[in-house]
Amino acid sequence: MNPFWKSLALVLVAAFLVGLLARPVEEPAWQWVREQEPALQLESLEDLLGQGIIVGVMGGFRSIFANLLWIRGSEYWKEQDLPGMQTMIRLVTAIDPRPSFFWMNGARITSLDMPHWRIREQGGRQNVPEVVQERIFEEQNLAGIEILHRAMVYHPNNPQYPLEIGLIKARRMDDLEGALKYYRKASEMPNAPAYAARVYAQLLRRLGRDQEAYEWLAGIYPTLDPDNIYDRAEVMLRRIRELEEDLNIPPEERIPELARDSARK
Amino acid sequence: MNSLRIIRLIAGNTFLEAVRQKLFLFLVFIAAAFIVSSFYFRDLDFGFSELKFISDFGFGAIVFFGSILSIAGAAQLFFNEIENRTALTILAKPVRRIEFILGKFTGVWAVVLAFTAMMTLLLMAILWYREGILMGMERFARDFPEGRKVLYGDILWVGFLQWLKFGILISITMIVAGFARTNLFTVVISFFILIICHLQYLARDAWAEIAFWPARMGVAVMGFAFPNFQVFNVGEYVALYEPLPWSVIGSLVGLSAIYIIVYNLLAVVSFRSREI
Amino acid sequence: MAPAIEIKELTKDFPLGLGKYKLRAVDHLSLRVEQNQVFGLLGPNGSGKSTTMKVILGLLTPTAGECRVYGLPSNKTAARKEVGFLPEAPYFYKYLSGLEMVVLMGKICGLSAARARERAWEVIEWVGLKDAARRRVGTYSKGMLQRIGIAQALVHDPQLIILDEPTAGVDPVGSAEISSLVLKLKEAGKTILLCSHLLAQVEDICDHVAIMNKGRCIRQGPLAEITEGQGDTEIRLDQLPEPEVEALRRWLGERGIDLRQVKRPQLRLDEVFLREIGKADLIYRQGSESVQLGSQVTSDKAGKDSENE
Numbered sequence: 001m002n003p004f005w006k007s008l009a010l011v012l013v014a015a016f017l018v019g020l021l022a023r024p025v026e027e028p029a030w031q032w033v034r035e036q037e038p039a040l041q042l043e044s045l046e047d048l049l050g051q052g053i054i055v056g057v058m059g060g061f062r063s064i065f066a067n068l069l070w071i072r073g074s075e076y077w078k079e080q081d082l083p084g085m086q087t088m089i090r091l092v093t094a095i096d097p098r099p100s101f102f103w104m105n106g107a108r109i110t111s112l113d114m115p116h117w118r119i120r121e122q123g124g125r126q127n128v129p130e131v132v133q134e135r136i137f138e139e140q141n142l143a144g145i146e147i148l149h150r151a152m153v154y155h156p157n158n159p160q161y162p163l164e165i166g167l168i169k170a171r172r173m174d175d176l177e178g179a180l181k182y183y184r185k186a187s188e189m190p191n192a193p194a195y196a197a198r199v200y201a202q203l204l205r206r207l208g209r210d211q212e213a214y215e216w217l218a219g220i221y222p223t224l225d226p227d228n229i230y231d232r233a234e235v236m237l238r239r240i241r242e243l244e245e246d247l248n249i250p251p252e253e254r255i256p257e258l259a260r261d262s263a264r265k
Numbered sequence: 266m267n268s269l270r271i272i273r274l275i276a277g278n279t280f281l282e283a284v285r286q287k288l289f290l291f292l293v294f295i296a297a298a299f300i301v302s303s304f305y306f307r308d309l310d311f312g313f314s315e316l317k318f319i320s321d322f323g324f325g326a327i328v329f330f331g332s333i334l335s336i337a338g339a340a341q342l343f344f345n346e347i348e349n350r351t352a353l354t355i356l357a358k359p360v361r362r363i364e365f366i367l368g369k370f371t372g373v374w375a376v377v378l379a380f381t382a383m384m385t386l387l388l389m390a391i392l393w394y395r396e397g398i399l400m401g402m403e404r405f406a407r408d409f410p411e412g413r414k415v416l417y418g419d420i421l422w423v424g425f426l427q428w429l430k431f432g433i434l435i436s437i438t439m440i441v442a443g444f445a446r447t448n449l450f451t452v453v454i455s456f457f458i459l460i461i462c463h464l465q466y467l468a469r470d471a472w473a474e475i476a477f478w479p480a481r482m483g484v485a486v487m488g489f490a491f492p493n494f495q496v497f498n499v500g501e502y503v504a505l506y507e508p509l510p511w512s513v514i515g516s517l518v519g520l521s522a523i524y525i526i527v528y529n530l531l532a533v534v535s536f537r538s539r540e541i
Numbered sequence: 542m543a544p545a546i547e548i549k550e551l552t553k554d555f556p557l558g559l560g561k562y563k564l565r566a567v568d569h570l571s572l573r574v575e576q577n578q579v580f581g582l583l584g585p586n587g588s589g590k591s592t593t594m595k596v597i598l599g600l601l602t603p604t605a606g607e608c609r610v611y612g613l614p615s616n617k618t619a620a621r622k623e624v625g626f627l628p629e630a631p632y633f634y635k636y637l638s639g640l641e642m643v644v645l646m647g648k649i650c651g652l653s654a655a656r657a658r659e660r661a662w663e664v665i666e667w668v669g670l671k672d673a674a675r676r677r678v679g680t681y682s683k684g685m686l687q688r689i690g691i692a693q694a695l696v697h698d699p700q701l702i703i704l705d706e707p708t709a710g711v712d713p714v715g716s717a718e719i720s721s722l723v724l725k726l727k728e729a730g731k732t733i734l735l736c737s738h739l740l741a742q743v744e745d746i747c748d749h750v751a752i753m754n755k756g757r758c759i760r761q762g763p764l765a766e767i768t769e770g771q772g773d774t775e776i777r778l779d780q781l782p783e784p785e786v787e788a789l790r791r792w793l794g795e796r797g798i799d800l801r802q803v804k805r806p807q808l809r810l811d812e813v814f815l816r817e818i819g820k821a822d823l824i825y826r827q828g829s830e831s832v833q834l835g836s837q838v839t840s841d842k843a844g845k846d847s848e849n850e
Contacts, residue, residue, distance in 0.1 A: 002556040004444070007538035011440060011531045012490065018527040019489030022520055029516035030466075030496045036507075064299075064325030067318070101318050230410075267651060274648050278634065285636045349632040354693070357598045357626035357703075358649050359618045540555070541600050 066096035077109060080117040085109060089147065100160055103151035111144025111168055141168050162186040163196060176203050187220075194224070194231045201239060214243040218255055226258040233258055271360055272368045279342050279372025284379075288337060293380060296330040300387050304395075315399065316392055316415055323388035324500040327381060327427055334380055335431040336455045339373045339438035344448040353541050363533045370439055370529055377431045385424030389417055419509045423500040426514070429521035430497040434459060436528030443535025461487070462494040469493070492524050543612035545701045545732040546574040546597055551606035553592050566592040568756040569606070574749070576700070579723060579733045581747035581764070583740050589756040590736045591629075594705060597734070598626055610701065622650075625694030629706040631686055635679030639670055639689045642678055643696050650697035657696065664692040668722060684715025691722060702726060703734045708743070713811040717823035720746045744768070777806070 073088035075081075089106035096102065115137045122128045128136075145168055148161045155161065162182040170179035180203050187196035197220050204213035217240050224233040237257060244254050283289050303322040346352035346369070356365060392415050400409045408414070438455040445451040469488040475481040497517065499509060551570045554563040567589040574580040582590050595601040596608050599616045613620035633642050640661055647657030665674045668688040673681065681689060687707055694702055704723070708716040723733055723746050737743045740752075744764065751761035760767055781789070781803075790800045808816075812824050 003538045004556070007534050008444060010534055014527065014531055014534075016486060016490045018523060019492070022492070022523045023489070025516060025519045025523060026493060026496055027516070029499075029513045029520065030493065032510060032513045033496050033499060036499075063321050064329050067303075067322045067325055099317060099321055101321075271649055274645065278637075278645060282634065282636060349635075350628050350630070351633060353600070353628045354626065354631065354633065354646070355649065356600055357621065357624070357628070358646065358697075359621045359651065360649060361618055541595070 063096055063098075066092045066099075066102065069095065070102065077113070080113075080120070082114060082117050082121070085114070093147070093150065097151075097154040100151070100155060100158060103147060103155075104160065104164065107144040107147040107151070107164060110147055111141045111172065114143070115140040137172070141173050144168060157189055157191070159186040159189040159192040159196060162189075163193075166199070170203065176207055179203055180207070194236070198232075198236055198239060201243075205243070210243055210246055214240070214247055214249075217243065221255055222258070224258065226260045268361070268364050271364045272371060275355070275360075275365060275368025276371035276375060279369055280375045282345070283338055283342060283373065283376040286341070288341065289334065289376060289380070292330045292334050293383065296326045296380070296384050297387055299326040299330075300384060300391060303391065316396055319392055319395060320388065320415075320420070320500070323384070323391070324423065324427070327384045327388070327424065328500075331377060331381055331384075331427060331431050332434060332459060335373070335377050335434040336438050336452055336459065338376055339369075339435045340442055340448050340451040340455065342373055343369055343439065343442040344451070347541070356541055362536055363530075366439060366443075366533045366536055367529060370435060370532070373435050374428075374432050377435065378428055381424055381428040381431065385421060388424075389420050392420070393417070416508055420500075422509050422514060426497055426499060426517050426521075429517065429525075430494060433492055433494075433521060433524045433528065434462075436525050436532060437462075439532035440528060440535050443532055443537075443539055458491065459494070462491050465491045466493050466495045492520075496520070542576060543609075544573050545576050545578070545611060546572070546580075546734065547609045547612075548572050548593070548597075549607050551593065551596060551608055552604050553589075553596060553601060554604045565756055567596070570753070570756070570758050571606075572751050572758060572761060574701075574732060574734055576732050577727065577730055578749050579727050579735065579747050581743045581750040582734060582736045582753065583738070583743065583750055584753035585738050587755075588738075588753040590738075590753055591705065592756075593753070594703060594734070594736050597703065598624065622697075623700040625697070625699035625702045627687070627690040627694045627702070627704045627707055629709065631690040633678045633686070633689070633693070635677065638675050638677055639665060639681070639685075639692070640674040642689065643693045646693040647696040652697060660696050660698070661692070664695045665689070667695070667725075668692045669718070682715075684711050684718065687711055687715065687719055688722070691719070695726075699731075701732045701734065703736070705736045706738070707735065708737065708739055713814050714818070714820060714823070717811065717815055717820065721823050773801075 069088055069092045073085060073092060076084035076088055089102070089110065093102050093106060115133075118136050118140070119125055119128050119133055122132070125133070145165050148165050152158075152161045162185040166179040166182035166186065169175040169182065180200065183196055183200040183203060186192050187200050197216070201213040201217050204210070204216065217236060221233070221236050221240060224231040224236065226233040237255075240255050243249075300323045303319040346355070352365070356362065396409075396413055396415055399405045400413070434455070437458055438451060441454045441458070442451045445454065465488055468484045472481050472484040472488060475484060499513060499517070549571050551567055552565065553567040554565050556563055570589070570593060572582075582593060584590050592601065596603055597610060597615050599618070599621055602616055608615040610620040611623055634645075637645065643661040643665060644654075644657045647660055648654060652660060662671075662674075665671055668691050670685060670688050670692065673685060678686070678689060691702075691704070691707075694704075704719075707719050707723075711719065723735070726733055735743050735747060744750075747764050749762065750764050750767060751758050752767075753759065786803050793800050815821055815824050
């Protein structure tokens with residue numbers, strides 16, 4: 001046999017064997033990377049191939065491609081180019097769905113900035129009928145929520161997205177019932193900020209469901225750490241006391257204040 | 266001992282040749298310009314996520330230009346020796362082919378180390394500077410409740426792990442160069458392999474679902490015959506949010522060591538079959 | 542004493558395509574280069590010289606037969622310790638200066654940094670490149686490249702020096718200088734193997750030659766034997782006037798010897814050039830220290846076929 005082919009065959013066989021040998025060494029890192037990267041966690045083969053091809057073809061470079069497109073996107077943003085910006089958001093999040101930066105900014109541009117672009121394009125606030133303006137805001141809010149929904153597929157454990165949807169629904173769409181659902185979802189996530197649970201209770205109160213709000217906060221308060229400034233246990237206790245007043249709960253049945261470490265000592 | 270000396274001499278000479286070439290300086294300049302250009306976004310976004318953006322962008326540039334440097338550098342420095350007949354001069358001395366290959370590899374890897382180190386330090390400097398500015402801005406103060414948040418030590422680790430990945434890529438290019446006749450062929454095939462290495466995790470996931478058994482075998486073999494480069498993409502989620510676990514660092518260092526050693530030996534095998 | 546090079550029945554095949562067809566580059570070659578010889582391995586392009594040389598340097602493995610350098614198989618790294626090599630049309634590392642390049646090669650051959658530097662200056666001076674030592678190799682002329690090539694081949698003081706086409710593409714001065722260096726090496730006790738297709742150029746400096754064609758050795762032996770004119774005798778005399786030539790012709794005729802040709806010897810163009818530029822000292826011909834001027838007489842020893850002239 002020609003030594004060239006002999007060497008080539010040897011190299012291929014050896015490459016396969018070293019792949020076998022290296023697999024157990026690689027396993028801890030690979031498991032960790034998979035947990036970190038939502039794009040690698042898609043279950044169905046179809047999604048895997050669709051997403052995977054993009055990921056694969058661009059190899060380690062999709063991050064830079066996505067970022068480069070985002071630079072272009074920022075030009076569209078400055079020029080208030082609606083179709084350009086929409087395309088760019090879709091493209092960038094498809095190429096690299098990992099950074100929450102693209103999703104959050106994409107959703108905010110869509111729901112906060114784009115309605116103003118559309119209204120300006122149609123003649124400005126003075127000339128566009130109120131009804132039409134409202135419809136535009138409604139449509140853009142839904143489009144922003146749609147982006148955040150897609151983000152949640154890739155980042156199922158990130159409370160940022162349900163919180164953002166809740167915010168849009170509560171503040172901009174006046175849909176408190178809808179917002180409730182997302183604040184609840186966010187507050188049940190393992191790394192949810194403490195305010196998610198408090199806002200959920202506030203929304204319940206605004207809907208007149210004080211008893212429900214009280215039970216919700218009473219269930220959460222004992223799990224907080226009064227020494228952790230991020231838990232803001234004292235703020236939650238204040239809300240609880242307000243509800244106890246409103247609901248006329250007798251003092252002996254009221255929720256006891258959590259003892260601080262310093263106080264315990 | 267003498268072998269180590271020869272490898273060091275060949276590596277030193279390769280390094281010297283590389284840094285005197287335009288390609289290296291060009292890539293250093295372009296990559297640095299890219300990393301610095303991430304400042305461009307500062308009107309666009311706000312607070313801590315801007316730092317994430319700068320970090321992503323910086324690592325993207327390191328991976329992209331580092332891969333070009335690894336492949337094009339290894340191929341060019343190898344074929345320069347062949348085409349200028351300097352390989353003939355060196356190998357006519359008491360130098361073994363393994364010493365020659367390891368010397369070339371070490372030289373190119375050292376060049377890529379210089380590149381990766383410069384770019385990682387530049388990225389860290391930019392992050393440090395920008396983080397300082399953001400921390401001083403009242404509206405972002407709550408993003409940094411406990412002072413600086415960026416895990417700079419982990420950024421260094423990620424840079425180091427990228428360099429290890431480049432080491433594997435250089436060894437692959439050396440294997441290809443041993444068989445190939447031209448520089449261009451080597452570069453094209455090596456880039457093709459780089460793409461496969463990023464795709465191979467798909468083969469690993471998909472093979473069990475393929476019904477047609479020859480295709481299943483083929484996909485399974487591909488999953489083993491090419492290293493998984495996706496596993497080195499640790500930079501995009503760590504360094505800013507979550508510390509890089511030691512188990513992951515250990516696993517990647519071990520993995521790189523295995524591949525670099527075995528692939529360099531295979532590069533010697535491919536080079537042996539070559540007529541100088 | 543082991544010969545510098547000993548090749549026995551060397552055959553080298555190169556596979557073509559998928560390996561079914563082979564190209565035989567060297568075919569059962571045997572030769573022996575004794576120590577302190579200037580051995581010319583000659584032949585046209587494609588005759589197998591370079592392949593033979595690469596086998597001697599351990600760059601190729603023989604398909605059959607064996608090759609030894611100072612008694613060691615040529616594929617052993619140790620066999621190359623006593624070998625210096627000047628490749629054909631050397632380019633070297635253009636970004637290094639001549640001195641840096643020779644020092645690097647010295648270190649690769651195992652010399653310490655200080656010793657390599659010391660030796661590099663010695664050999665650079667020896668090849669006459671002292672003034673250009675610190676210039677980049679990329680700026681050297683072809684002749685200078687050959688000389689720096691010889692310097693790097695000699696830096697570790699090898700016993701056997703292999704020169705591949707050392708005069709190809711070099712001008713007459715450069716070529717003559719290289720010939721002069723080769724002879725100096727011989728005087729210093731070295732063995733030189735010279736591969737060339739420019740038969741006439743190396744003829745003047747080799748004492749032994751092997752002529753190859755299509756992978757086979759067609760003639761080998763001492764140069765004088767190989768180039769000896771068959772049957773003729775040449776006598777060189779100081780300026781012989783015409784009457785004396787006639788007298789000589791008669792005298793020879795009486796002895797049954799035919800004087801076939803009387804002519805003024807011709808100088809080669811490279812010799813004329815070297816004289817004109819005042820470098821006559823570089824002119825060297827096998828068997829004599831300088832060219833003798835005067836009449837050249839060629840006679841037929843047997844005198845039988847003189848009528849044919």
